[in-house]
Amino acid sequence: MKYLALLFLLGGFFFTFVAALGVIRFPDFYTRMHASGKGDTLGVALSIIGLIFYLAIEDGFTFTSVKLLFIVVFIFLANPIGTHAICRAAYRCGLKPWTRGGE
Amino acid sequence: MNTTSAGKTKTKRYSYFKHFSTLFLILFLFWTTLSGKLDVKHLTIGAVTSLVVVWVTLSLLRLPSGENKDEYYLAFDIPIRRLLAYVPWLIWEVVKANVHVALIVLNPKMPIEPKVFAFKKKMDSPIAHVFLANSITLTPGTITVDLQDNVYIVHALDEDAEKALTPDEGEGIMPEKVARLFQENEVEGRGD
Numbered sequence: 014m015k016y017l018a019l020l021f022l023l024g025g026f027f028f029t030f031v032a033a034l035g036v037i038r039f040p041d042f043y044t045r046m047h048a049s050g051k052g053d054t055l056g057v058a059l060s061i062i063g064l065i066f067y068l069a070i071e072d073g074f075t076f077t078s079v080k081l082l083f084i085v086v087f088i089f090l091a092n093p094i095g096t097h098a099i100c101r102a103a104y105r106c107g108l109k110p111w112t113r114g115g116e
Numbered sequence: 117m118n119t120t121s122a123g124k125t126k127t128k129r130y131s132y133f134k135h136f137s138t139l140f141l142i143l144f145l146f147w148t149t150l151s152g153k154l155d156v157k158h159l160t161i162g163a164v165t166s167l168v169v170v171w172v173t174l175s176l177l178r179l180p181s182g183e184n185k186d187e188y189y190l191a192f193d194i195p196i197r198r199l200l201a202y203v204p205w206l207i208w209e210v211v212k213a214n215v216h217v218a219l220i221v222l223n224p225k226m227p228i229e230p231k232v233f234a235f236k237k238k239m240d241s242p243i244a245h246v247f248l249a250n251s252i253t254l255t256p257g258t259i260t261v262d263l264q265d266n267v268y269i270v271h272a273l274d275e276d277a278e279k280a281l282t283p284d285e286g287e288g289i290m291p292e293k294v295a296r297l298f299q300e301n302e303v304e305g306r307g308d
Contacts, residue, residue: 027218028214028218031214031217031221031222034221038221038226039221040228043230043261044273046259046271047257047259047273048217050253050254051210051213051214051217052214052217054210054254055213076150080149083149083150089254090250093249093251093253094250096259097249097250100259100260100271101261101262104261104262104269105262110271111230112231113229
């Protein structure tokens with residue numbers, strides 16, 4: 014159980030880190046949304062699942078685990094909607110996507 | 117109330133009581149899980165709160181159908197059993213998407229070829245559209261930028277991501293799966 018928790022937490026840290034790095038490295042707004050929209054979703058979800066296992070070391074699976082699971086479900090629903098809303102706003106304002114040829 | 121097939125319910129007249137009690141039950145179960153206490157006081161507070169919330173939000177959760185504006189879909193009317201088959205597949209796709217993006221981010225050459233493209237997927241239920249748009253955003257290299265009148269505008273990181281969603285022939289796996297989830301592929305009234 015301990016190693017499972019460790020595995021999930023490390024996975025969460027890794028993907029959150031990659032998302033942050035992606036936001037810095039990608040060339041324009043839309044591509045940056047790719048990094049933050051996907052990396053954050055999985056990163057945060059994995060971290061919270063790791064926490065569920067970590068809590069289960071001492072207490073087993075309780076109501077707290079279910080509540081944490083609700084947070085994961087909510088993030089999975091809300092994060093893509095947020096990404097989409099921001100992208101759509103940018104698109105309707107006429108922001109042109111970066112392309113390889115248009116440099 | 118006019119049920120065309122299992123799980124997909126179009127409502128012409130308001131079957132008010134049924135929808136009211138369904139939403140109430142969902143909210144009350146949610147409350148009970150969150151509070152974790154089963155004594156009379158907490159259950160009463162939960163019941164009253166759920167009643168008020170249902171009363172306020174039920175009219176907001178009726179979504180007009182794409183074709184016929186007199187028909188409604190209920191936002192919480194999701195085919196649970198087929199959803200349970202869809203979600204594991206989606207989670208696996210999300211993991212693949214993240215590995216894909218991570219590899220691109222960590223690659224010093226940054227092999228991206230971003231492009232915007234549009235594709236059309238005709239579905240009547242607005243809930244199905246929400247599912248598809250969300251799934252597209254979560255999966256390899258694609259983000260739903262805009263959605264209007266069954267036309268999706270999608271931003272893709274590279275060629276592979278675009279081809280996965282709109283292959284040269286036929287239909288991508290994901291739109292097809294979402295449509296099957298909401299039974300939009302089938303002829304009206306056939307059901308399963």
